[in-house]
Amino acid sequence: MEVFCIKQELLINEQIRAKEVQLISDNGEKLGVTEINKALEIAYEKKLDLVLVSPNSAIPVCKIMDYGKYKFEQAKKEKEAKKKQKIQETKEIRITPNIEEHDFGFKSKNIRKFLEDGNKVKITVRFRGRELNNIKLGENVLNKFINELKDIAVTEKVPKLEGKNLFIILAKKA
Secondary structure, three states: OOOOOOOOOOOEHHHOOOOEEEEEOOOOOEEEEEEHHHHHHHHHHOOOEEEEEEOOOOOOEEEEEOHHHHHHHHHHHHHHHHHHOOOOOEEEEEEOOOOOHHHHHHHHHHHHHHHHOOOEEEEEEEOOHHHHHOHHHHHHHHHHHHHHOOOOEEEEEEEEEEOOEEEEEEEEOO
């Protein structure tokens, strides 16, 4: 169950402190400059709220509307906008410096799929024991991945050694 919290940012009904307001009816027509009491009466007759929509103008602008319905519509629009956002993930692929040809093909196919889905990919070469003496092997493997995927990906971070790991980050071309 979802609970909507109405946060009030517009002044309504008795909260409005101006003496005269520019009034707009519920169907959008301008009713002209009116005293606040008369504007409130018109709103109460229609069983709607008087909402201050533009407080900063010379004569404040008020509109007659159903404030609860208006806030509900705003919340609904915000929720829809959140649904349409795509959250970008960073997928990680771990390899060793002496990767076999078949494994390389398999990993590059997976990386290609991740990139097409709109994710970033972090390729990490893990060095174990004496492999740390031959960092060039790891750089060659990473460069091989870059060349293999250059049609779809751009290198966001160049090869960087961090502890026993050498990594790069690839992102999809714009």
